Amino acid sequence: MAAAKTERLMNLLIMLLVQRGYVGRERIRELLYRDSSDEAFERMFERDKEELRSLGVPIETGGHDPLFEDEAGYRVSPDQFALPPIELTADEAAVIGLATKVWEHARLAEATTEAVRKLTAAGADVDVAALDLVEPRLAAEEPSFDVFLEAVQERTEVRFDYRTSGGPDVTSRRVQPWGVVRFSGRWYVVGFDVDRADRRVFRLSRVEGEARKVGEPGVYQVPAGIDVRAIAKATLRPERAQEPAVLLVRVGAGHALRRRAERVEPLAPGERGPDGGGWERLHLVEPPSDLADEILAHGTDVYVEEPAALRRTVIERLGGVS
CATH class of the missing domain: 3.30.70 (Alpha-Beta Plaits)
Known part of the structure; x- marks a missing residue:
């Protein structure tokens, strides 16, 4: 289920990125949500759009002709999504979004290849050169990365052993992940610590052993208005009073x-x-x-x-x- 959703998100991102104009809802449904009912399509499409936006993807809404009120369409502007031809700093890398952050990650690299193949087979006019916009190498090497990314998408709790900073102590933690972000060259998960009943930020490289999803999907909701990147920055590099x-x-x-x-x-x-x-x-x-x-x-x-x-x-x- 998580793999299917990941592939669908990548399909949607690539479709909106590589086509020149705005893509209408019916065209998107025809290519990516063909087997879904009207209600299921509306629900999944709205959720997928918001999830991509929460990961930093600048999805725009507009029409084909500004003089007429035609059907609303969607696109990802290459100008907004493109990166300058320079070596990225950690802060620049943090705002790229899902496709850039895990481009070399084996599971999503495979999903990307499959996404291009399916879109082409379905008749979409795909310009694969647009994918060069997200070419920077940002690997996710932490073994627990997959588990937390899938848990964020599924809204599933995760249990793991965590080594605290500056000491050898390892404690068992149970977290409802809100998002996975990159900050200062490292990967972090931001979420709600169930045992401590508070918001927490965990560095994935300090996860000991295997992180495990527990319970059923959809057991929690991410609080409205949450900006996981801002939370990570405020926690890891708090602003001192001036x-x-x-x-x-x-x-x-x-x-x-x-x-x-x-x-x-x-x-x-x-x-x-x-x-x-x-x-x-x-x-x-x-x-x-x-x-x-x-x-x-x-x-x-x-x-x-x-x-x-x-x-x-x-x-x-x-x-x-x-």
């Missing part, structure tokens, strides 16, 4: 601080700097801990006016050095 700061910086010094400053002001007429020389006032918004380290590196060329907590931190660290 605070406004006002610094006095000697003229000709603190160039890195000046580049990041929101505003640079000369001192008011009659106002003197710490040693009577030339000074300017910089306004920044940054994490205080980062700013304290940089201020100390500038020595007597930078002084803190606000906030008081940042000024105390700098004075305390200077005291520790002396």
Whole structure:
């Protein structure tokens, strides 16, 4: 069942990508959902579209002629789906979508070949050159990848042993997977930890032994509005709180601080700097801990006016050095 759905998703993606114009619903049904009833087709097609969109595929809706209200059609714009001819960073790779993320993965590579064959046999005008848009190599080498990807599609819970970060401890986990994402060169599953009754992010390379699907498909629903990529990013690289700061910086010094400053002001007429020389006032918004380290590196060329907590931190660290 999971393999059939995977193939259907790949068929739909390839059809919308390789044809030049918008593809109407009836044409899509004829080629990909031929044996489905009206109700089943509507249900599967809507679910498949949303699943591809959730994986980053930019499916557009439109008509063949803007002057007439003809049947709505669908396509994947090559301009939106294409990648620049450069080496991808982890963040760039993360937004490609299902076809790119697992292009070299054996199971889906086979499904892709079969998708092209079936579409051609069904009479679709397929331009296989369009598939070059998703050529970057992003292999999924973790043994548990298949299990979690299928579980996401089926809405099936997964039980697995997991090694925590920074230690040898292994615990048994039971998760309802919401999505599989790539972040900073590694694969993660985002989902609901049933035993801990909370949202969690797991790195697939830390799964010990065999991950197993448990229970029946369709036992849970992914909460509305969930963005698994944003959850992974916020969990793995949380944004630190930023605070406004006002610094006095000697003229000709603190160039890195000046580049990041929101505003640079000369001192008011009659106002003197710490040693009577030339000074300017910089306004920044940054994490205080980062700013304290940089201020100390500038020595007597930078002084803190606000906030008081940042000024105390700098004075305390200077005291520790002396």
